[in-house]
Amino acid sequence: MTRTPEEISRQLLDAARTAGAEAADAIVIDGSSVSVEVRGGALEHAERSEGTDLGLRVFLGKRQAIVSSSDKRPETLKVMAERAVAMASEAPEDPFTGLAERDQIAQDWDIQALELFDPTSEPSAEALMHDALRAEAAALAVSGVSQVSDAAASYGTHRVHLAMTNGFSGGYKRSSRSTSCVAISGEGTGMERDYDGDSRTFQSDLRSPDEIGRIAGERAVEQVGAQKPATGSFPVLFDERISSSLIGHLLAASNGAAVARGASWLADSLGQQVLPEHLSLIEDPHRPRISGSRPFDAEGLPTRRRAIVENGILTGWTLDLSSARKLDMASTGNATRGVSGPPSPSNWNLSLTQGDQSRADLLRDMGTGLLVTSMIGSTINPNTGDYSRGASGFWVENGEITYPVNECTIAGNLRDMLKRILPANDARPYLSRVVPSLLIEGMTLAGN
Structure with a gap:
């Protein structure tokens, strides 16, 4: 049975x-x-x-x-x-x-309100292959695309149940559906690649394979002829595709486990300004149809909406029971775990206050600088917040994109960088991390 x-x-x-x-x-x-x-x-x-x-x-x-x-x-x-x-x-x-x-x-929760599972029938392997083929064909139809290295579609479900001798018992099930495409432009040593993809809880919310393939192809073609940018101090606009990584560094530094072991550049910043005063960073684990939503954490504590940063001020750490006890605080209901390790603190769904300008507005106002669309590698000093990452994207002059760039490094200090961010209004509301494009003035750029 x-x-x-x-x-x-x-x-x-x-x-x-x-x-x-x-x-x-x-x-x-x-x-x-x-x-x-x-x-x-x-x-x-x-x-x-x-x-x-x-x-x-x-x-x-x-x-x-x-x-x-x-x-x-x-x-x-x-x-x-x-x-x-x-x-x-x-x-x-x-x-x-x-x-x-x-x-x-946690005692009572409304799992249906979170809409974590799509009740429609599981797609067949043939249907998934059809979607992947459509994405590939759409990418290849873009002039300048030489090949598609990968086009894929997937579907998955899982059920989780947590039980404890303290009386807690609870579980839920999830579904996920995704389509992705990686396109390549150019030939030989001049080849460039880029991608697009989408992953949703409900099949009906998923963007079409044709759109995903087309965008992947267009992005790859835009990278043709990439060169190294100038070296110096310039404004850098982090595209919405990768801007959440900046907020991720703030989250890592405000993680109670890092604070408890003395490895956080934010350790002395509780109650102090870490973002511009008009910005807040909200965690909400109860957003319907979002992958990071959940009614309780991995220690059976109720999850709740909270402001990690409110009007620029860091309000608290992200804590599970162990890190909370070490810091003489209360858990924030943020424990996560797998089957082979103990709980540890982690964040759920996040959203940063959006600005009132479009990405085009920020490009226009930044004058000359770098639009970053992709990053590789990472050198982050957890104690000082010193930041250095490889980047590629587009060079901007007089507010206009002029040519693609690669093989450059952007550097700064996260404590200073985050206080200077200027957000656009282009965040995608259906992501688990809703973060718009972010402009930071005066970053160090190493290219030629």
Whole structure:
């Protein structure tokens, strides 16, 4: 008889108690996925996977141990529990570990309101291949595209259930649907590539394969003839495609785990200005149809909307139970985990205040500088915020794009950079991170 993730998680907890655990939590994830890749008008690769993953964490006082498996047979659950308890008995004490108190755990939630699962029928492999072929054909139809290195479509579902000996038990299921295309322009050493793609919870929200392929092709052609830009201090406009990476650095520095171990350039900035005073950074895990939405975190605590930065002021850290205890604070309900590791703090859906100007307006006003559309590599000093990344994009003169650029480096200090950002109004509202194009004056640019 097929058992649900909820039933398996309960059996894991029973096995843990029988083996001698004083407390425990269990996470069970099962799912399936199918993906198709095409090339040259024919099927290149197709894959389907199904599986169940189990994770069990047990506690003996302040000692903990974690075991995982993909085998859900009852005899395996017994062995997992016995092994975890034996490991915990030998583990060092951690004064900050432990489950949430009963009065902390989530009690009621409306999973239907989050719309995490598309109830329509799973697309067939043939339908996915058709979408991938349409994306490839649309890219190849763009004048100047020499080939398509990859066109793909995929569909997946997964169910997760979390149960704990403190009384928490909850789960949900998700669906995802995506299409992508990578186009190449030029020949030989002059080849350039670019991409486009879309991933949604609901099939009906997904952009058309023809649009995705066309945009990938147009972007690749725009890169032909790329050269190194000048070296000096210039304004840099981070395109909406990659601007969320800047906010990602702020999130990494405001992560409670980094703060607790003394590896954050924001460690002394709580309650201080980190963004321009008219900007706020809002986390909202309850947005319908968004991949980062969830009713509770990986420790069974309720998730909630909060302002990480409000009117430019950093209001708090992102915390799970362990990092909160280390900092003598309360968890923000931001724990995440897989089956083989302990919880750690992470962020859900985020949105940065948008500006009142378009990207074209910012380009016009920046005069001469760099529009960045792609970045590679990263050198970030977690203690000082010193920033250096490889970049490519377009050179701007007199407010107009003049030619594509590559093989350049942009550098600055995140503490200073983020206080000077000027947002456009072009953020895509359906992304998990809703961040518009961002202009920063006076960055160091190394090219020729």
